[in-house]
Amino acid sequence: MPTGMMAETTGPGWRRWWPEALVAVLALAVFFGCLGSVELWGKREQRASAEAIDTVDHHHWLVAEIQGRPRLEKPPLPRWTIAALMVLTGRRDEWIVRLPGAVCGWITVALVYALGRRMGGRSLGLAAAMVLCSLGFFVAEMRQAGNDGPLAMFTTLALCAAWHLLDGWGSGPRLAHTRAWHLLLYAALGLGFLTKGPIILMLVAVTIIPYLALSGRLAWGLRRLADGWGLLLLVAMAVSWPAAVLREDLQALRVWWMEVSEKTGVLQVLPHRHHGLLVEHWPSMMLPWTVIAVIALVMPFRPGGLESEEEASPHGRRVDRSSPLWFAWWWAIGNLVVFSFWAIAKANYYVPCLPGMAMLIGAAWVRLARHGRGAGRGAGIARSILQAQWVMIFVAAAVTPLVARQWWPPAVGPGLWAAAAALALASVLSAHAWRRGADALSLAPVTAAAVLSILIGYGIVAPAENPRRSHRGLAEALVRMVPPGVRSLHFFNQIDEGLWFYLHGLDLVPVPGSPPQYNTAFDLLEAHRTRTRPSETFAELDTRRQLRDKQLLMDWLDHNDPRNSYLLVRSSFYDQLAPELSGRVTPLFRETGLKRNELVLLRVDGRPGMAAATAPTRR
Numbered sequence: 001m002p003t004g005m006m007a008e009t010t011g012p013g014w015r016r017w018w019p020e021a022l023v024a025v026l027a028l029a030v031f032f033g034c035l036g037s038v039e040l041w042g043k044r045e046q047r048a049s050a051e052a053i054d055t056v057d058h059h060h061w062l063v064a065e066i067q068g069r070p071r072l073e074k075p076p077l078p079r080w081t082i083a084a085l086m087v088l089t090g091r092r093d094e095w096i097v098r099l100p101g102a103v104c105g106w107i108t109v110a111l112v113y114a115l116g117r118r119m120g121g122r123s124l125g126l127a128a129a130m131v132l133c134s135l136g137f138f139v140a141e142m143r144q145a146g147n148d149g150p151l152a153m154f155t156t157l158a159l160c161a162a163w164h165l166l167d168g169w170g171s172g173p174r175l176a177h178t179r180a181w182h183l184l185l186y187a188a189l190g191l192g193f194l195t196k197g198p199i200i201l202m203l204v205a206v207t208i209i210p211y212l213a214l215s216g217r218l219a220w221g222l223r224r225l226a227d228g229w230g231l232l233l234l235v236a237m238a239v240s241w242p243a244a245v246l247r248e249d250l251q252a253l254r255v256w257w258m259e260v261s262e263k264t265g266v267l268q269v270l271p272h273r274h275h276g277l278l279v280e281h282w283p284s285m286m287l288p289w290t291v292i293a294v295i296a297l298v299m300p301f302r303p304g305g306l307e308s309e310e311e312a313s314p315h316g317r318r319v320d321r322s323s324p325l326w327f328a329w330w331w332a333i334g335n336l337v338v339f340s341f342w343a344i345a346k347a348n349y350y351v352p353c354l355p356g357m358a359m360l361i362g363a364a365w366v367r368l369a370r371h372g373r374g375a376g377r378g379a380g381i382a383r384s385i386l387q388a389q390w391v392m393i394f395v396a397a398a399v400t401p402l403v404a405r406q407w408w409p410p411a412v413g414p415g416l417w418a419a420a421a422a423l424a425l426a427s428v429l430s431a432h433a434w435r436r437g438a439d440a441l442s443l444a445p446v447t448a449a450a451v452l453s454i455l456i457g458y459g460i461v462a463p464a465e466n467p468r469r470s471h472r473g474l475a476e477a478l479v480r481m482v483p484p485g486v487r488s489l490h491f492f493n494q495i496d497e498g499l500w501f502y503l504h505g506l507d508l509v510p511v512p513g514s515p516p517q518y519n520t521a522f523d524l525l526e527a528h529r530t531r532t533r534p535s536e537t538f539a540e541l542d543t544r545r546q547l548r549d550k551q552l553l554m555d556w557l558d559h560n561d562p563r564n565s566y567l568l569v570r571s572s573f574y575d576q577l578a579p580e581l582s583g584r585v586t587p588l589f590r591e592t593g594l595k596r597n598e599l600v601l602l603r604v605d606g607r608p609g610m611a612a613a614t615a616p617t618r619r
Helices: 014-032 043-058 077-089 094-120 122-134 136-142 148-168 173-196 199-214 218-225 228-248 252-264 278-285 290-301 324-340 347-371 377-404 410-435 440-469 472-481 498-502 520-529 538-558 571-581
Strands: 488-491 507-510 566-570 585-590 599-604
Touching (some): 014 094, 014 136, 014 440, 043 077, 043 094, 043 498, 077 173, 094 122, 094 136, 094 148, 094 324, 122 347, 122 440, 148 199, 148 324, 148 347, 173 199, 173 228, 199 218, 199 324, 199 347, 252 520, 278 324, 290 324, 290 347, 290 377, 347 440, 410 440, 472 585, 472 599, 538 571, 571 585
Parallel strands (some): 488 507, 488 566
Antiparallel strands (some): 585 599
């Protein structure tokens, strides 16, 4: 019986490289397939699209403005990329907005394959790439517009360059190539800085420094990575945008410091905004490979490294502190530990670490597959772990459609059952391929089924939720209801940015003074810093802010310009003030039954009106 991943891939030409071609095709499908079928739902995508539209329409390339305020919280590279695509293609749709993230996802898979191949051979490269293509959380995040997808790519690129400098070339004449790797390393760090700020420095440092220290090469490794020209390149790229912004607005520095402090908890501010530990979300982020992921956490602590047990010495060995697995371990787990100490660490913060986790899962799978064919207690344990993973996938595939049907309309049932059948069959085929001698390639059936399931989810299941989550229907209703002569709608405080993407022919204008200066957190901190009573708490300040907003709205309504006849507010805000708004406004349109912030269209009293209408619940 043939054994090993290479058994069925030997031969000339395409017969040797078909596994790589398969992974490339699966990656293209999972990141680009049905990319525009789901409308803009989440806040990150809505903000990214609104920023890009403002950049193009108002030429705000330095700092975009959304909801009547400058958007300083995130660096500009993702916004520039989306805006440039809009200008070059003339298109403004979901596909264009998400295209940069999808490209970054495909490139990241390629980088993981290349790094895995150099670390542990072709088996590890293929296994890690297939795992990354099938991690549902990673795919979902890379298919979104935002900063996390590009940051994941630049982090992976920087760590690939660092690995080549530390362990990739060894010694000899190839040292002449280190200048290119140095420049690539620092350029990737600089681009990551322009994507999401200094967090990329933390992600890379938490990976490299403990890895070098554990192997006793810290001083040597830091000297190896140091490069004067590269450092100048990094500094020039990192400070270029902040310096230009600070020339226009010195307050930006306080906004950035507040953003970092709020997330990390450095200043212990805004305690009511704290989130739970990121580690609580980790098991779901590893689906469908949660079982192997748990084993991968402890694999570097076991002797043998990337070798199979058959290749290990019969006399035993110590844990290899210079094993390449430690590089991936610190990348994935070291950063997870750091994030767990942050005051606010959302699940998407972990996206740049998932390539490292894919390396660990791929290495664990290859080692278990090889060791499981042997004899003895250890081989039996390895087989049991693989079987547990296959059983978990099979059972989850069988149960999920039964559980999910209470939340999804009957029309998507066939799609759910098709995805479930594909995953159940894939678990059986994966086990069969392993028994016939495949190592990394035994992952291929599950990876292909996961890709198919993701495409079914995005192409059939998720679009059924568009009417209840998107702003397209609201935009169409507003255009129908507002008289042709009205060119603008006012909104109070803040509304979801997705409306900017779908609303055409009407300008959204904030009620003067109602938007926060930069964001609500910044305004609350400024109020706390300048408070007149030292004992005043954040909760009290927030209550005072809400009272100020209420009075501001009443004053605007009472002194409203006759041309400003229509106003959008959140339904929750309207319900709080409905008795006091009576006689001042007339509700014309109200959204109900939606899975997002619902809005109410109001007409200021005294203007020619229309019959009030209520938006029907959209199913």
